[in-house]
Amino acid sequence: MSAPAGKERHAATDGAAPLLEVRGVSKYFGNVIALKDISCRVGAGEVTCVLGDNGAGKSTFIKILSGVHQHSEGEFLVEGEAVRFSSPRDARDRGVATVFQDLATVPLMSLWRNFFLGSEPTVGAGPLRRIDVKTAKRVMHEEMAKMGIDVRDADQPVGTLSGGERQAVSIARAVYFGAKVLILDEPTSALGVKQSGVVLRYIVQARERGLGVIFITHNPHHAWPVGDRFVVLNRGRLMGDWDRGEISRDELVKTMAGGAELDQLTHELESAIERPAAPG
C-alpha cells in the first residue's frame, strides 16, 4: 500500500509510521461477523475516506476507531504503537477525536460554553474557582477564525447555527484540544448541498493544518473531492483500497454501489422504462 511516486502530500508519512493504522481488523458480536479483515491508514495532512452503503460496517468501524468498541482481531496502531482504547475519552487522550453526527453540541447553550464544555478553563481557587469567561471567548474566537469562521457573538446559542457551522464548532473544538486524527461520522449526511460544501471545506482546512482526517460517508460525491485515499466497505468486508489517482469518480460510485449489482439494476430499470413505451 505504498503511495505512488510524485505525490508530495504523502511524502511526510512515507518514512514515519502513519498517524493511525489498522491492519486486518475484525469484529465479532457473538457469531455475527460485523467486520472482517479491514485495513486502512491515515497520515498527517491526509484525508482517508471510508465509504459504504447502509449496513456495510461503517458504524462498527468508527466505533472501534473511536474507542466505543474494541476490535476482536487484528492490529490497531496509533503513531506506530499498538493500542486498545477503553473509551472515547481514552482515544481522545491519544489524540484520536471523533465528531459524532449530531451528538457533539448542546443546542440551547452558547457557542463559547459549548466549545469548552467538559474542559472549561478556570481562574481562582476554592469556592471562588470560576470559568475564565474572557479567555474562553477569546480562544473560541481565534479557533473559529482558523476554520475561516468569523464569530460575531460568542453568546449565540449553538442551535441557531446551521448544521455545517455546528460541525465546524465540533471540529474546531477537537483540534484545539489536541486531536491529531479527526474521525468524522457522516458529517454531511443530514445537510443540504451547500452546507455539505461548507463542511467539505472544513475537512480540507483540517488537512492543511496537518491533521489526519478519517471521513466516513455513504456519498462518493462528497468523498471524491477531498479524499487522498478511499476505502470501500461492503457487508463488513473490505471491497477495495485506492489512493487518489488510482480510481476515477465513476469507478468509485460503481464500486460503492456493488459494481455488477449496479449494472444489473441499470439494465433492469432501462428495460422497465422501455417496456411501456414499446406497445404505445
Next chain:
Amino acid sequence: MSQAITPPPATPAPMSVVDDRLSEVGFVTKLLRRPELGALLGALAVGIFFAVTAESFRTLSGMANWTDVASTLGIMAVVVALLMIGGEFDLSAGAMTGTSGLLLGLLTTEWGLSMWPGIVLTVAFAAAIGFTNGYMVMKTKLPSFIVTLATFFILQGVNLGFTKAITGTVRVAGLADVPGANSAEILFSSTFWEPHNFRISLIWWIAITIAATWVLSRTRLGNWIFAVGGDANAARNVGVPVQRVKILLFTITSTAAALVGIMIALRLGSIQAGQGIGEEFTYIIAAVVGGCLLTGGYGSAVGASIGALIVGMAFIGIQFSGWNTDWRFLFLGVILLMAVLVNNLVRSSAEGARR
C-alpha cells in the same frame, strides 16, 4: 470562505464587521435572550395591579408580608429551577419540607435531642433522601417524574402515619421550648427592621438566589448543569459526569427542602403533618414562570426567584384586596399557561431558527 455566523434573522443586527464583535448584538436581542425577561414584566404588572387594588399591599409592612410568602417559596423555586435546568423534576420537594419539619420536631420534642443536633440530623436525612431520588432515577433510567412521585407519596404517608402514631395528633408542637431553640430561631425564623418585621428567610432567599446565579453563570458545575439538561448524550461525549451532576442536583433540592421545613417549624413552634403537600407544583410553576423550560437545559435562578415573587404577591394581594383566596389557584393556572406559551417561543427561536 468566511461563513459568518449571524444572529437569528428576526433580530436587527448591523452587518458591518468591526473589531469588537460583541457590541454588534443589539440590546434588544440580548434582552430577549434572557430567560427571566417575561417574568420580570409579569412581576411588574402583578405588583402594580395589587398596589392599585389594595392599599396595604404597597406599604412596607405589606411588602414584609408578600416577601415572606415569596421567600420560602423562592428558596425552593431556585433549587427546583437548577434541577429543571439539569433536565429533571422533583415532585417530592413539597412533602420533603413537611418531612424535615416533622423529623426535627420529633427528634427534639419526643426523642430528647437539643435543637442543633436535631437540625444537623434533619439536614443529613434530607440529603440522603435527595441522593436516593437521584440515584434511583439514574440507575433505573425511569423519568424522574415517576420516581419522585413515588417518593412524594411515600413521604406523605410516612408524615401522617408516624406523626399520628407517635404524638396521637396530626401535628408536632413544642419546638420553642427545646434547648438551643433561641439561637436556631435567630438564624432561621427571626424578623428584622421594626416595625415592619421582614422575615430572615428573605435574606436566605436572596443569598441562595445569588449563589445559584453564580454557580450557573460562572462555574464549571453551572456549565455542566445546562449541558446535562440540554443534551445529556452530547455532555457525556465531551466528558461531563452526567450522573454525578444530576444526583447532586437532587441532593441539593432535598437539602433546601429541609432548610425550608426547619424555618417553618421554628417560626410556628409546631408543624402540621400535611405541611408542604401540593407545594411542589407551586415551585415548578415559579421556575417555569421564571423562564425554565420543562424539557431542561434552559432557565435561570433569578427568573425562578421572580416567579416566586409573582406567586407571593398574588397570594397576599388577593387576600389584601378582600377577595376569596381560592382565586389564587385560578391565578396560578393562568400565569403558568402564559409562561409556557412565552417559553415555547423563546425555545424555538433559540434552537430551531436556522437549521
